[in-house]
Amino acid sequence: MKGAEALLKALEREGVEVIFGHPGGAIMPTYDALYDSPLRHILVRHEQGGVHAATGYARASGRVGVVMATSGPGALNLVTGLADAMMDSTPVVAITGNVPRALIGTDAFQEADVTGVTMPITKHNYLVQDVNDLPRIVKEAFHIASTGRPGPVLIDIPKDVQLAEFTGELDAKLDLPGYKPTLKGHPKQIERALDALEKAERPVLMVGGGAQHAHAELLAFAEKTGLPVITTLMGLGAFPGNHPLWLGMPGMHGTVAANRAIHHADVILALGLRFDDRVTGKVSRFAPHAHTIIHVDIDPAEIGKVVRTHIPIVGDSRLVLKEMLKGAKPLRLAAWWRELEEWRTRYPLRIKPKPHLQSQEVIRAFHEATGGNAIVTTGVGQHQMFAAQFFPVTRPRSFLTSGGLGTMGVGLPFAIGAQIARPGELVLDFDGDGSFQMTLQELATVVKYKLPVKVVILNNGYLGMVRQWQDLFHARRYSEVYLADSNPDFARLAEAYGLKGVRVERKEDLRRGVEAVLNADGPVVAEFKVYHEEGVFPMIPAGGAAEDMIVEDPREKEEVGA
């Protein structure tokens, strides 16, 4: 058996069913072995599409996503996707070919120091030197990627190692003496946390992506205590977006209620989140009244990294919640809830009636038509924030977006990965005209594998989010953000790829358009021509605090102090 075959067998032993990838010289022995393997391979058109699809697969399924690429240019095309998976703690294993061992370091054809390049953007990486190490390395890679704080792991395999005769054992043992994530929270700290919550007058529960797998425990805990729940962009879906205890998303484009709740909170229980600056704004002015911040995270390095934590709990959010649930009591929060309710009803997310079609309306129409029953993916920009605001998902692993890295172009490949992970479900990609054009070649992948994803392009003819900042902070000097003069006809583009194209230009055609998308059997690319100068509000300017929140477009000004 050759190394390549041993590699694939090792992947099978990890329960891998599907690999996203793109071949090339240095990975050819493995592609040759793949020809006889039961593993399913999805041929993408660009390795970036592959790694994002693997990420989407992982995020939608909770399993490890696998991507494969050749050396040099192929491997380097994974860089953005690996960084994206790293920032959003997604379990991905990337397998790359490299030049034969004897050529490493000689600037050989298609050689790049891929382990060097990916060191800061992977949880760990390997350069395989001995073919017989393959089973152990694969086992370790999956273990590292999927346990503790999940993340991407890269395995770089020289071509001659793939070709070498494998004489080792496929049964391998982990050899990771330095890797032992703490899973169970410290009982004393958990007790302190419960105590602090019980004494709190204005507590809030903040939830991040690290609690997506803890949704059942989270729901039980919130309902038992009656705590108001706020979910970050990465936490959307971890708690049902239609639940009366839910206040929405915090941060730059969060709801008034969520941001004010944090601003006035005396005790904050933060679960599986890392206090991103898009959430905190200026840290020194974040949650100024909170005398107790309880931070639960599986990664000790997250605790105290950004905000001062009074009760640190290192552990898996699900196990910690399970423990907390045992001691949880209904809290007396009637007065607090009266305040929260007031903010919530006074400042709901609103769509101002306007003569032209607006992105928010399109998203809301899809939400209504589907009953919120879809897996949503997004690009990055205004449409992403609108989707977060107007498509409140109710189930975990159903809102797939690039939070930490903010990677334009993830929408379509995430949708591909999600559709493969959950084939029976409706997968909706709300995309921007800018974002979509970063990876649109993956339409070919959609066609090739007959994936019924629905791409909804909210075409405002601009790099909208950048235009909004130029509008607010650069005196409306719209430098290099105009796209409308050179955008393709998206519906015809879809047709060129062999899938259904839909175009909606007028407000009155909205319903018809939504139906055309949802009633289509297979994949669709729908272009909704939306108002070109929309802004995302509410907004807390970068580096601001809850008090600086702008609720509506300053052209129709309303500001609220927290």
Added chain:
Amino acid sequence: MRHIISVLVQDHPRVLNRITGLFARRGFNLESLAVGTTHQPGLSRISLVVSGDDRTLEQVEKQLNRLIEVLKVTDHTEPHVERELCLVKVHVGGLEERLAVKDIQEAFRARVVDVAHKSLILELTGDSKKVDSFVEALRPYGILEVMRTGAVAMSRGERVLKLREKKEAV
């Protein structure tokens, strides 16, 4: 505050790269770094001299611990021994200078390890402060070269830097 940190690592290729990369990427201030093998095959020990406030130091420790090949990290706040090796090549013009340098050498208990017509190489071990003063004392005579290894440290007494106890199976 200056801290000296010992890190026990698996001596895999690139592990040093991971550590220095971590410092660069997170903006931690690394003053010196010394690496060597241990009595246990496969394990190396790194001494880092880092400066920063408590919060930074806490992050340095935690971020180092995140690296898969890092087995143990200790910030030596407890009583410990700290040593640095330094070689100084100093210019000695005439007899007078030679005698003066010899005085310094004796005062610091340094050793002469090379004698040439117009220069000497002196060797000194000591904590970094002592090495600093030694170099300063020699400066007026015309230092030609200084080579310092960076500090290494070890806790006094019973405490040893060893593999973490197995806490929990994953």
